[in-house]
Amino acid sequence: MKEALMRNVTLYPLAALAALSLAYPVLSAEKTLTIYTYESFTSEWGPGPKVKAAFEKTCACKVDYVSLGDGVALLTRLKTEGEATKADIVLGLDNNLVQEARDTGLFSEHGVDTSGVSIPGGFSDAVFVPYDYGHFAVIYDTEMMKTPPKSLKELVEGNPEDKIVIEDPRTSTPGLGLLVWIKAVYGDKAGEAWSKFKGRVLTVTPGWSEAYGLFTKGEAPMVLSYTTSPAYHMIAESQSRYQAAAFSEGHPIQVEVAGMVKTTKDKDLAQSFLRFMISPAFQDIIPENNWMMPAAKTSAPLNPVFGKLVNPEKTLVIAPEEVAAERKAWIDEWLAAMSMK
Numbered sequence: 001m002k003e004a005l006m007r008n009v010t011l012y013p014l015a016a017l018a019a020l021s022l023a024y025p026v027l028s029a030e031k032t033l034t035i036y037t038y039e040s041f042t043s044e045w046g047p048g049p050k051v052k053a054a055f056e057k058t059c060a061c062k063v064d065y066v067s068l069g070d071g072v073a074l075l076t077r078l079k080t081e082g083e084a085t086k087a088d089i090v091l092g093l094d095n096n097l098v099q100e101a102r103d104t105g106l107f108s109e110h111g112v113d114t115s116g117v118s119i120p121g122g123f124s125d126a127v128f129v130p131y132d133y134g135h136f137a138v139i140y141d142t143e144m145m146k147t148p149p150k151s152l153k154e155l156v157e158g159n160p161e162d163k164i165v166i167e168d169p170r171t172s173t174p175g176l177g178l179l180v181w182i183k184a185v186y187g188d189k190a191g192e193a194w195s196k197f198k199g200r201v202l203t204v205t206p207g208w209s210e211a212y213g214l215f216t217k218g219e220a221p222m223v224l225s226y227t228t229s230p231a232y233h234m235i236a237e238s239q240s241r242y243q244a245a246a247f248s249e250g251h252p253i254q255v256e257v258a259g260m261v262k263t264t265k266d267k268d269l270a271q272s273f274l275r276f277m278i279s280p281a282f283q284d285i286i287p288e289n290n291w292m293m294p295a296a297k298t299s300a301p302l303n304p305v306f307g308k309l310v311n312p313e314k315t316l317v318i319a320p321e322e323v324a325a326e327r328k329a330w331i332d333e334w335l336a337a338m339s340m341k
Helices: 002-011 013-029 048-059 071-084 098-103 152-157 173-200 208-216 229-236 267-277 304-308 320-338
Strands: 031-038 061-068 089-094 128-141 164-167 201-205 222-226 242-245 251-261
Touching (some): 048 061, 089 098, 089 173, 089 267, 098 128, 098 320, 128 173, 128 267, 152 173, 164 208, 201 208, 208 222, 222 242, 229 242, 251 267
Parallel strands (some): 031 089
Antiparallel strands (some): 128 242
16 A cells, blocks of 8 residues: 555656645644633533534534643633633633633633523623533432431531531632632621531542542532532433432522633634534533533423422522632631631
């Protein structure tokens, strides 16, 4: 085969050169969209591979993921790199981080029509486009715990023998969500609440994946996750062992978003991805791969299991501006109470 190829090039040099000249522009014209996102999104069981395949069919481009531990880690990485970042899109920040992310000055307005987005309580932002949402919740193992807490107060002040795995608010969006949750319920007495709560904490992990893995291995009867997490077990594993505890004070919502970095070399490509993100082609992937609620219309109704999940009667919200202004102080308060400095 190699000899035949060399003979053809020798006999027909002009034809070979012509073929190469035609092929070269095609190869060089392939564009790359670099997306910074979190590890569970890009894992083989996450939505990332399917999103990549679906978008590449539409864009004549290559999607390149850069994976980090969690949403807070994404923002930290972007701040460190500044305008030298290779990211075109950052996917995986949330409503508790949007103001801090906007304040970096590293994002451009998206220019995308988001009128089709539907999220409890609403979400509209000129810089960030939402792609899914879910309420934070304590997931418990029904085989290890027969009577789960019915309120945040019961969780904080309950039996310290019943442990929970939580995520670090310095590196994880669920961890930051718990910080906001306790602040929303306890206000100025949040430090006291953390001091009471620390006896129930088995360990603090850098991100969601590590925490949930410990939980499903039976290391603790509870974990900080989402109201949608039981859907995975009911659909993929056909079992109802893991359930969300409904809290009387309400649950904070997480709205996951993506934004276009202002230094992107291909604004049109980045915008086309953000538009694709709220189309049915992307939204269809979210419920049973990212195990969150879709932010816009899907092409078909969701699995009936999603209708059986805990649906919080009250959504707790602290304005992103307040979270941005107070996050460091709240983390310091958490560290002091948990004796982790």
